Amino acid sequence: MSQEMNDEIELLDLFVVLLRRRRLIIIMTLLFLAAAGGGYLFLPVRQYRAAAESQKAEAQQTLSLHPLAADLGVGDSIGISYLTQPTRILGALKASGFETLRTGGTRELALASEEDASRLLFYIKQRFVENKGTSGNSLKDSDRILLVQKGSSSPLIQVMFRDGDPQRAVRFIQALGDEVNASLKEIYTPMARQIINGYEETWGGESSPSLSPPEKERAAYQNARRFLDGNLDLLIPVGKAEIFEKELTLEQFRDSFKAKAILLVIAGVFLSIFAAFIVDAVYRVKGDEASMKKIRTALGKDK
Secondary structure (H helix, E strand, O other), X not given: OHHHHXXXXXHHHHHHHHHHOHHHHHHHHHHHHHHHHHHHHHHHHHHHHHHHHHOOEEEEEEEEEOHHHHHHOOOHHHHHHHHOOHHHHHHHHHHOOOOEEXXXXXXXXXXXXXXXXXXXXXXXXXXXXXXXXXXXXXXXXXXOOEEEEEOOOOOEEEEEEEEOOHHHHHHHHHHHHHHHHHHHHXXXXXXXXXXXXXXXXXXXXXXXXXXXXXXXXXXXXXXXHHHHHOOOOOEEEEEEEEEEOOOXXXXXXXXXXXXXXXXXXXXXHHHHHHHHHHHHHHHHHHHOHHHHHHHHHHHOOOO
């Protein structure tokens, strides 16, 4: 019976403290409630605007190597290496409407500036190709700007590019393909001539061949002629580019903040109760001369 009475007395003391410091508890709880309410009204709006400004659309395009590429010795690995060359990427950026690149903070490099050319190529290699930040740290896949990889089957190549302007992202992929095709034509023209010369020496001309050539060699010859005439590209798009853009709404950010606001209010209630007991304990100690004497002695102020 004595233990139960002691428990009741202790609970009563706790309740008395809460009643005595009720103003502190109410004021602190209201402050946390106001902070949660203000945060709910303003923070989601700020987050939504920041996300909308920084949101990037994702353009994807599947490219395929023409059958002539195999005759010239151009495989998907070579295609990928050309598509990820900084000089080709820089040319595609210019052709698709980019004028500057922000390399970190407020620093921008002009794409047309010859003085910034070496810095531009280094930044493109680091940020676009290697997906690294300005300090050389590896970034997350979600921060990647450009991705070039093998497709579901050879000779397909998948290209992905992210930009705030979805149409400009599509133009960039198209321009990058044009840049690579121009380079491939310049480099592989001699090999295409070899195919033509070898065919004509073996089988005669196209108009009146002396013998009946195999269909495969005849097709390679015709494709090589078209390649030299500028009527055939080694890298060709498969279908249209697809654009993926995440839908952002203010309600998404407000719903996300609701749970945080509720936790903030609950934390405020518990913190205010804890503060009430601390304040009450301080006042009790200040009213107890023996306790104050011990504190002054500990602080060296009791002389």
